[in-house]
Amino acid sequence: MSTLATSEFVPLSEVERELRRQRQSLQGTEQVAAQLVRMSNLVIFCQSQESAQAVAALVPEVVTAHPARVLLLIGEPSGEGSEVTAQVCVRARPAGSHQLACAEQVLLRAAGAAVNRLPFAVRSLMIGDLPTNLWWASSQPPPLAGPLLYDLSEQAQQIMYDSMGWPEPARGVAATASWLEQVEGGDGCWRVASDLNWRRLKYWRRLLTQVLDPTSTPGAVESITEVQIEHGPHAVIQAWEIVSWLASRLDWSVETGRVEPGREIAWRFTAPHGDLRVRVQRLEQGPTEVRRVRIACRLDDKPGALSLVADDGRRLTGVLEGTDAAPRTVTVPPHTATELIARQLSDRQRDPVFRESMAVAQVLAQSLLD
Amino acid sequence: MAIPAQPVRKDNRLSQGTHKSLLPQPCVLVIFGGDGDLSWRKLLPAIYNLNVAGVLPSHFAVVCYGLPSSGEAPSNPDEYIRGRARDGITRFSRQPPTDDNWDDYARALFYVPGSFNDSRAYGQLKAKLEAVDQQFGVPHSRVYYLAVPPQFVPPCVSHLRDAGLVSAADEPTAFTRVIVEKPIGRDLESAREVIRAVDQAFAEGQTYRIDHYLGKETVQNLLVLRFANSIFEPLWNEKHIDHVQITVAEDEGITQYDPATGEPTGSRVGYYEGVGALRDMVQNHMLQLLCIVAMEPPSSLAPDIVRDAKSGVLRCLRPMTRADVKQVVVRGQYIEGEAQGRRVPSYRSEVRDFYSSRKQPVPAASVHSNTDTFVALRLFVDNWRWAGVPFYLRTGKRLPKRASEVAIQFKSVPQVLFNANPEVPLEPTVLSLRVQPEEGLSMRIASKLPGPKVRIYPVKMEFNYSSSFGDASPEAYERLLLDVMAGDATLFLRRDAVETAWRFVTPILECWEQERVLNLPEYQCGTWGPVEADRLIEADGRRWRSL
Numbered sequence: 001m002s003t004l005a006t007s008e009f010v011p012l013s014e015v016e017r018e019l020r021r022q023r024q025s026l027q028g029t030e031q032v033a034a035q036l037v038r039m040s041n042l043v044i045f046c047q048s049q050e051s052a053q054a055v056a057a058l059v060p061e062v063v064t065a066h067p068a069r070v071l072l073l074i075g076e077p078s079g080e081g082s083e084v085t086a087q088v089c090v091r092a093r094p095a096g097s098h099q100l101a102c103a104e105q106v107l108l109r110a111a112g113a114a115v116n117r118l119p120f121a122v123r124s125l126m127i128g129d130l131p132t133n134l135w136w137a138s139s140q141p142p143p144l145a146g147p148l149l150y151d152l153s154e155q156a157q158q159i160m161y162d163s164m165g166w167p168e169p170a171r172g173v174a175a176t177a178s179w180l181e182q183v184e185g186g187d188g189c190w191r192v193a194s195d196l197n198w199r200r201l202k203y204w205r206r207l208l209t210q211v212l213d214p215t216s217t218p219g220a221v222e223s224i225t226e227v228q229i230e231h232g233p234h235a236v237i238q239a240w241e242i243v244s245w246l247a248s249r250l251d252w253s254v255e256t257g258r259v260e261p262g263r264e265i266a267w268r269f270t271a272p273h274g275d276l277r278v279r280v281q282r283l284e285q286g287p288t289e290v291r292r293v294r295i296a297c298r299l300d301d302k303p304g305a306l307s308l309v310a311d312d313g314r315r316l317t318g319v320l321e322g323t324d325a326a327p328r329t330v331t332v333p334p335h336t337a338t339e340l341i342a343r344q345l346s347d348r349q350r351d352p353v354f355r356e357s358m359a360v361a362q363v364l365a366q367s368l369l370d
Numbered sequence: 371m372a373i374p375a376q377p378v379r380k381d382n383r384l385s386q387g388t389h390k391s392l393l394p395q396p397c398v399l400v401i402f403g404g405d406g407d408l409s410w411r412k413l414l415p416a417i418y419n420l421n422v423a424g425v426l427p428s429h430f431a432v433v434c435y436g437l438p439s440s441g442e443a444p445s446n447p448d449e450y451i452r453g454r455a456r457d458g459i460t461r462f463s464r465q466p467p468t469d470d471n472w473d474d475y476a477r478a479l480f481y482v483p484g485s486f487n488d489s490r491a492y493g494q495l496k497a498k499l500e501a502v503d504q505q506f507g508v509p510h511s512r513v514y515y516l517a518v519p520p521q522f523v524p525p526c527v528s529h530l531r532d533a534g535l536v537s538a539a540d541e542p543t544a545f546t547r548v549i550v551e552k553p554i555g556r557d558l559e560s561a562r563e564v565i566r567a568v569d570q571a572f573a574e575g576q577t578y579r580i581d582h583y584l585g586k587e588t589v590q591n592l593l594v595l596r597f598a599n600s601i602f603e604p605l606w607n608e609k610h611i612d613h614v615q616i617t618v619a620e621d622e623g624i625t626q627y628d629p630a631t632g633e634p635t636g637s638r639v640g641y642y643e644g645v646g647a648l649r650d651m652v653q654n655h656m657l658q659l660l661c662i663v664a665m666e667p668p669s670s671l672a673p674d675i676v677r678d679a680k681s682g683v684l685r686c687l688r689p690m691t692r693a694d695v696k697q698v699v700v701r702g703q704y705i706e707g708e709a710q711g712r713r714v715p716s717y718r719s720e721v722r723d724f725y726s727s728r729k730q731p732v733p734a735a736s737v738h739s740n741t742d743t744f745v746a747l748r749l750f751v752d753n754w755r756w757a758g759v760p761f762y763l764r765t766g767k768r769l770p771k772r773a774s775e776v777a778i779q780f781k782s783v784p785q786v787l788f789n790a791n792p793e794v795p796l797e798p799t800v801l802s803l804r805v806q807p808e809e810g811l812s813m814r815i816a817s818k819l820p821g822p823k824v825r826i827y828p829v830k831m832e833f834n835y836s837s838s839f840g841d842a843s844p845e846a847y848e849r850l851l852l853d854v855m856a857g858d859a860t861l862f863l864r865r866d867a868v869e870t871a872w873r874f875v876t877p878i879l880e881c882w883e884q885e886r887v888l889n890l891p892e893y894q895c896g897t898w899g900p901v902e903a904d905r906l907i908e909a910d911g912r913r914w915r916s917l
Contacts, residue, residue: 326477326505
């Protein structure tokens with residue numbers, strides 16, 4: 001983004017006029033055509049000034065990859081206030097030699113009772129005939145947010161959230177799994193809910209799928225006795241989603257669950273081939289992601305193990321322990337947070353595999369809550 | 371680890387629910403002509419980009435096969451091809467090589483030097499493939515990419531078969547697929563020979579005849595545009611469309627020059643001379659574009675259903691008589707002119723220079739070469755939908771710019787109301803789909819100029835892939851290689867499509883062959899082709915679009 005035009009506070013009724021004015025001012029300074037580029041309305045909800053600042057820093061890159069009219073909302077229910085205030089800015093980047101591609105952002109702030117007025121402001125500022133994405137940029141799981149989420153999502157085709165770092169994983173997973181049923185199954189509107197954490201697991205799922213392929217490791221899937229997953233701080237739900245995905249695809253039924261807070265979660269499953277154990281272990285430090293998956297199974301009709309490791313954040317490597325076979329690798333493109341978000345915004349397809357995994361994740365959560 | 375000899379169940383429950391096209395299967399890609407131009411410029415960089423994107427299978431390796439372009443046997447073939455690949459990636463890849471990505475790519479890249487006709491070398495290839503399978507855990511699955519001139523296709527496939535390197539189409543654990551590059555033959559008869567030769571080793575379901583134009587985003591978007599938007603399809607017929615223009619213009623000639631020194635850096639004379647624009651561009655790329663523009667809605671996106679719909683268009687092409695060829699087909703050859711700000715020589719002198727640089731005599735047929743570097747033609751699709759709608763195709767080298775597009779020109783509105791003044795007719799609505807360089811589409815519509823009077827002015831609505839979607843589009847070869855690994859043949863040519871396209875083109879070639887003209891119509895480098903091409907379309911009261 002080469003150029004940024006910003007404003008002081010403007011009344012809600014003047015937002016569109018101010019956006020036009022800023023766009024025209026860009027055109028004037030650059031002597032080129034400023035073209036509005038929008039793939040969607042992007043409504044972002046934050047619950048504090050701090051989280052909004054962090055998100056606002058990502059927005060310029062997000063809209064480079066996914067041009068959108070951004071409505072950035074800060075709703076602080078515990079604060080004081082009765083008005084919704086607005087600030088606008090227009091960002092432009094070169095698009096070819098004679099054009100600027102412009103993206104608009106409106107920052108809406110509300111505190112106290114005025115938070116409930118945010119959905120009204122959003123409705124008035126959305127552009128018709130464009131898909132609407134709601135990015136729930138809050139550490140609170142969406143189903144625990146109450147009617148505000150419901151109001152904000154009424155026009156949304158996609159609700160995007162991030163389960164990374166949820167404070168109460170089991171409670172959050174259990175509530176979200178039920179909520180997903182309503183979101184995607186509900187009121188006749190086509191809608192999808194997406195967890196960025198699930199998207200982060202794409203390459204793990206790809207490598208697991210390939211190393212456990214029956215043509216490469218025949219009999220491995222049918223002989224798994226133990227799965228051990230290590231993750232960095234705040235990434236327990238990522239590891240959880242791997243477990244629920246494996247369990248849903250491979251027909252494992254959970255028998256018991258046990259949690260040692262901050263250290264380990266363990267489940268016992270019954271699989272078609274027998275019992276197996278899964279342990280999810282937290283590493284004290286390191287990146288916030290799954291670091292290693294070790295699968296004990298039979299390889300070449302002998303006890304063995306597959307060990308999959310996140311090498312350096314750039315590559316996942318799978319090795320057959322105890323053999324000299326070349327490692328199997330999957331490159332993990334260096335996705336920044338903004339790329340991850342932008343890709344998810346453009347991806348509006350429902351993912352039945354995610355839904356099925358979350359249904360199992362709910363059972364896993366229940367085994368711990370019980 | 372050892373691969374079991376007994377077939378095992380191929381179902382991978384972890385992959386269920388994921389779209390087939392997103393699942394490239396573990397395999398070894400074997401590139402015939404692995405040290406050649408196509409591999410250097412396109413294929414090895416495409417594989418590098420796929421690896422960086424993390425979409426290649428985890429169990430994957432590349433083995434290049436063929437004689438080294440240097441003519442000398444390298445002491446360390448694997449290191450040799452890695453050096454060559456790195457050079458190609460540095461020059462041509464959309465992403466430059468970085469150390470960590472390069473290491474991961476290079477460790478799975480190998481080279482077996484050998485002649486396409488040397489059966490012993492195929493034994494060495496087989497031994498290498500078995501070692502690579504073992505090392506990378508690949509279940510004997512192979513994709514053979516025949517990046518070789520058409521005359522080498524038959525020996526390559528027969529040696530592969532004889533060496534036991536082709537598995538049956540119904541083999542449950544390991545697949546074998548072959549990618550055949552264009553040109554497939556020089557005419558209908560030779561194309562059939564190539565197809566027959568491939569058939570002897572590979573089933574049709576294992577054969578992927580590639581036309582890289584079909585991997586381009588805009589070309590695929592044409593299907594989406596037509597069949598995912600309800601406004602276009604009702605207008606997509608002879609009632610509303612005046613004509614269609616398909617242009618594939620290249621600013622390059624047959625020889626590439628260093629922009630700084632003006633010295634030649636490469637030449638495609640060896641391939642192009644005697645082949646020409648009709649065979650090189652029209653028979654494949656342009657007729658395929660035409661198919662996508664003109665096809666009926668397929669009932670599903672299953673590969674054979676889509677390919678049936680495309681073949682249906684080719685079968686409706688009105689055959690050309692000799693008189694037609696004279697009247698509606700124009701060929702030309704470039705003569706000295708300007709390109710990219712400097713003088714460039716004629717085609718014939720580039721041919722002479724090519725042989726002279728190799729210290730070889732110019733072959734008799736090339737002394738006064740009549741190879742077409744430009745073709746323009748008008749054709750008709752004789753079916754209910756397109757009855758009477760002319761399709762104008764033009765392609766050429768050394769034209770003013772590199773630009774490929776499909777333009778749909780709608781019929782003019784009646785000459786009443788805003789179009790009542792015959793002196794200043796309204797520009798008709800045009801929908802134009804740019805294939806390259808800036809992929810996207812635009813629509814020209816009439817609009818009222820601001821002011822008290824009704825003054826109408828044409829305006830252009832633009833959609834540009836790079837500015838609208840941010841991400842750079844992957845190269846066509848990247849998409850197509852992944853499709854082959856995933857077993858998705860939708861974007862590849864079936865044998866009947868190849869034969870039908872040749873059946874349409876061959877009478878033109880035969881007519882030219884019989885005419886034996888001394889000189890083709892000429893055009894200066896840096897112009898839009900010979901004047902005859904303008905006359906061809908102007909005779910119908912239309913004009914070529916200015917691009």
